[in-house]
Amino acid sequence: MTTSRFDPQAELSDDVRSRFYIGGHWVLPNSKETASLVSPTTEKSFLSVPLADRRDVDDAVRAARKAFDTGPWPLMSAAERSDYLRRLSGAVASRMQLLSRLWTAEVGAPVWFADLFTPTATAMLEYYAELSLSFPFKEHRQTRGGHARVLRQPVGVTALIAPWNAQLPILAYKLSAALAAGCTVVVKAPPETPLDALVLAECAHEVDLPPGVLNVITADADRGAHLVANVAVDKVSFTGSTATGKVIAKTCADRLARVTLELGGKSAAIILEDAELEPTLASLSPYTMPFSGQICFAQTRILVPRNREQEIVEAYSAVIGGLNVGDPWDETTQIGPLANRRQFDRVLRYIDVGRSEGARLATGGKSCERFERGYFVEPTIFSGVTPDMTIAREEIFGPVVTVTAYDDVDHAIALANDSDFGLSGTVFTTDVERGYDVARQLKTGNVSVNGLEMSPNVPFGGFKQSGVGREGGPEGLSAFLEDQAIYLPSEAQPSKLA
Template structure:
């Protein structure tokens, strides 16, 4: 079919485009229109094994792991330049396959990962401690022991990404892995392969050696092959905690390192002295950003009982102003869910909340007039107890809950009474108290009064508890893909 953008629809193995060895195809559909926008090969197990083999050869025999960090950084900067040149394609593909509204497609989905790539090559790599001398130690009667601590590439990495932010999430794995000197096999989600397949074009343009980056498609079988393959040294996975536990178990059999970025049910604590305008904006974003398909979104609003009713009224008014529809329409502020199956899951959870006694004060159904596409109204629950399904289960849809509290102690207890620990927020005019509360929340990232603008590459992203293992972004992400080696000798 004719499109207004360019995308790559073949696998990328050992520096070459290929249709693979299977006749099976993955149909990519626009979640807003349900129209087919592309068909790509579904990698066979033979294709996946070929990609792993190419990555293994490139690591064991190729130049990439042995290049100086400055030389690798130069290649990564060339990739960034090509990505910037192709940003219109990335934005268009993202809107079409992931259902992102334009503002999100032009920022977090595309420009932010390119900025992270530049930051890695220009800031992190030149100053990172790749080699660090150890202080000499005197052993009486033996001599002086001295040496160097070296940071070395972990090896072959299997990178398994998710559908909600396909280019962003893939690049948050590809960037540190390549910077470390690793070789990789990237498997994007089957619903959104096009953004990630484009990365092969950028690698070619930058002159990345063959086999350093490989991109295969597929679902459960391809993922299992990557997590269990004996030639893979590290697995990085983004997805649900349910699948994450499976990945962790599969990797454990051969003692692979696992970096897991999983689910969340993040708490947004609003004290009585909070700026309600700001707190409502954050709660609104937690419900509607990418139709709620974000693991770190603030979906549990914990509000002091004295301002509960006012916050609910303001938040409901904000939700009434959300325009749901086709992301291609510039006036749209919330798009669709990724698939019919995901919409069914969200609607089932909404019904479960009502059956448990929670009350829907806004939304709860499908938008009027949108007969095609996987749309759900932004939905708000009140009368929620933290033990209810709607307060404990990650919807991955545009649904938020409001829970009142009386004291700070109670708010912290509710926030931490969750199997997850990815994000959190505190709103208060008393910033000292807000900081103290942030320190007590068991989560990998907490903002105060809205935090800083953007996705800071100097931050560390990751979770506590069932939200995952390890960290991404910047030097913290780079560190996950490195081993530490001690080289020592005696001076006599």
């Protein structure tokens, strides 16, 4: 196995390695506390980064508050902010290779996966730059006494908290919409993957984004809680675990702060009776355990007709068993390591629970013993899984997929909906309209027929414990806006109120 090819000293600036970005400046942290970044392939530390204390958090919030209350950003026209977003997209594009490499270095995303999804960042920036030009930030309505002008105003200072597994793409969803809305932001980067957000700060500095509009700190959960509780923060946008999301929701509820939550998933893929097996598995397999299953929308529950269960389990096991597990820096690797020791131990515990509860192991089921080091777990499939089993109900966040048999379509829909989560889902069939009919009965935020797709102009988010609110599309922009109605007398001319 080759070792990590990432050299932080050569590829990252001193600012990114050792400072925070607050108020338009690179500043040294108040705290001496650091976090060690550990390669999931070698299990060795390759960089120590500073962690924020409460003073750093408060400094970042004050900078964002000042930029919103007295700065030009929220008062700019949509066209002016759109221009900044396009320039920011260009700066990000110039660092695309670096940002892709960071994903592999920090958490072991295979290079093919990182190269495929890193451009999400520029896609989101470009989408919201374009949407800004047509979005109805102002609207006139006739009233009984005259006219009303409905304004969609930026909500204010927003805290953006994205998870370690896909820091850049998820942060891009939030940041693009927040900036397009006219908000100022504080980004809390996670200790596991702090570098992506700091490189974005370099891009913002390069394009002269007004001071305080974007502030980036690296902080642990305790400092994150301090950020969420800050009364100067008007909105929190969080992506992460359901448990943490519930705590954030309670904190925001106490002071009626606005909040968007994109949380866990336990998504079901329904293979209908008429589905052709080969094209179905070719389309489904990449999304059952992408990035070793450490993606919220992974299709981790496969529901199959009972009379085809053995056929599908054998064919799917052959596909998964043939995946190349190895060094994420190798372009031929399809499954890399888990991100860290915590995930590694967690996934192996779930596999043990699956066995103890009576699920049948079709393939995988243990750590990859051929590697001397690294957090590698074999791609694992359990069959004979019933909906009451732990592995069918809880989000494992690893390369573990369950197969459950159903009796008819109504039973399949009931099984899919028998979950605390409702984030994603897929339906496979030769009859697309039938697939649509099944899809619309699923209690989940996103469903794809005969594949899986996400697009910048389509809302993403979940039902039930998978979250509150949506990101992406016009809905994602609306999440960072407040509606204000101004009533005007009849003598005021709507045409002159723009």
